[in-house]
Amino acid sequence: MRFIIAPDSFKESLSASQAALAMAAGIERVFVDADIRLIPIADGGEGTCEVITQALGGEIHRVQVRGPLGMETTAAFGYAPDSGTAIIEVAEAIGIHLIPAASRDIWRACSFGVGQLLQTALDMGAQRIILGLGGSVTNDGGAGMLHALGVRVLDSAGSPLPATPRGLQQCTSVDWSAVDPRWQEVEIVIASDVTSPATGPEGATYVFGPQKGAQLEDLPALDTAIGRWVTALEEASGRAIGEHPGAGAAGALATGLLAFFDATITPGADLILDLVDFSGQCDEDCIVFTGEGKIDAQTAVGKGPARVAELARKRGARAFAFGGLVDEGAQKLLPELFDAVIPINRSVGDLAGALAGAQGNLREASAMVCHILAAHSRS
The missing domain is CATH 3.90.1510.10 (Glycerate kinase, domain 2)
Structure with a gap:
């Protein structure tokens, strides 16, 4: 199975590169032999x-x-x-x-x-x-x-x-x-x-x-x-x-x-995706993981994860977005933009705890999506 991992930063907790590595660790928990390509992104701001x-x-x-x-x-x-x-x-x-x-x-x-x-x-x-x-x-x-x-x-x-x-x-x-x-x-x-x-x-x-x-x-x-x-x-x-x-x-x-x-x-995200030839690496056999600190209705307005998903859709790939915070506005992004939007936090807690645990939470959320994909492939 082939994955392209293209997250933006999770502000105040993970750089885009750190987020990509956490996602990769979660994928490898389930698909040991997966072909994983890391393409961390940014939109002109941090990272x-x-x-x-x-x-x-x-x-x-x-x-x-x-x-x-x-x-x-x-x-x-x-x-x-x-x-x-x-x-x-x-x-x-x-x-x-x-x-x-x-x-x-x-x-x-x-x-x-x-x-x-x-x-x-x-x-x-x-x-x-x-x-x-x-x-x-x-x-x-x-x-x-x-x-x-x-x-x-x-x-x-x-x-x-x-x-x-x-x-x-x-x-x-x-x-x-x-x-x-x-x-x-x-x-x-x-x-x-x-x-x-x-x-x-x-x-x-x-x-x-x-x-x-x-x-x-x-x-x-x-x-x-x-x-x-x-x-x-x-x-x-x-x-x-x-x-x-x-x-x-x-x-x-x-x-x-x-x-x-x-x-x-x-647009910063477009610039980076062009530099790394995202479209050339993505096809219908790929699964794309993206994300950022907050996923809401504004994500669709030129934000990096939205651009990743749009390009993935054009190439026939499935796109999953992970967010530290996913508010109800994110429902507007389904299914036209993302196949699913996944909140990464696994327990009730304060903001400081969520930021400190972002790496592990993102890893576990990525693994959970992979478990679902594995179960679907067996059905």
Whole structure:
């Protein structure tokens, strides 16, 4: 029997790779001679760097960069020299996990550290950079990132402004003459499942600002500041970027990349599944196991497990999803998307216990599904 194991991470408990290994252990309990292929996935957020770096045969590197509020932090990124590809998660430099909720300051937080990571990758010889945009705590339109790469934010008198949302309130133009010309030869692939525009009710500020520390009364002014920045970028680059789907990702960080670089936005899960040739490895004789921490109705909206299942269905394979939490909305995913959705927790307990026991619970749930498959094959 052939299995493809393609889970996303189970947040706060298992990486995608750890989840895949737990599923494999459960399968091997029942089907000792099973042909098992591990294809851990990510959607542009947590785990993207690890998964893609592993898929490309690269190595993880660590550097010191400036964090979202100016403190130094250690950021990891991947580099695969054979293909000249660097893999960066913005959360390594500007992640929401780096700033406690009580200390978040959306007016001061900036993406400078992401620019430092990009420059490091360029200096290593990267010809392609895959940038995962999940989990940021900034809302600066990528101004800090561009500042680290040589762009200046200017007011109406041509004087430089801080590359923060506070500074963007007075922004009227940008000067990008000092940007390294080598960037013209680098392809940037933005991995994100966010489709929001840069501004407006569905944009970066109103949708994601509150979780990053914005107060409700701040939202109009923050959105206006991003709007001024986008206008300045569009005038300097001659590109219409503000309404581009996904421009609002990571606090509208994507706008800065779309303005001046050879950048495209693609769903992170699709990118990874293409890299590993998922469709080429999957056929009607396969059984596909996928999953993530929570399975609900929103899983169908571009999430990694949904993309895995959609591709599996196209190839005639059966797809089973495992979740640490499976709510009643998951019923809407059956049978069009998944053949079954399986909650992994085996006893009543608290969240801490569920997170701590995720590996064993996922292993046992996978084995149980295999017992059912074995019984079905004998009938």
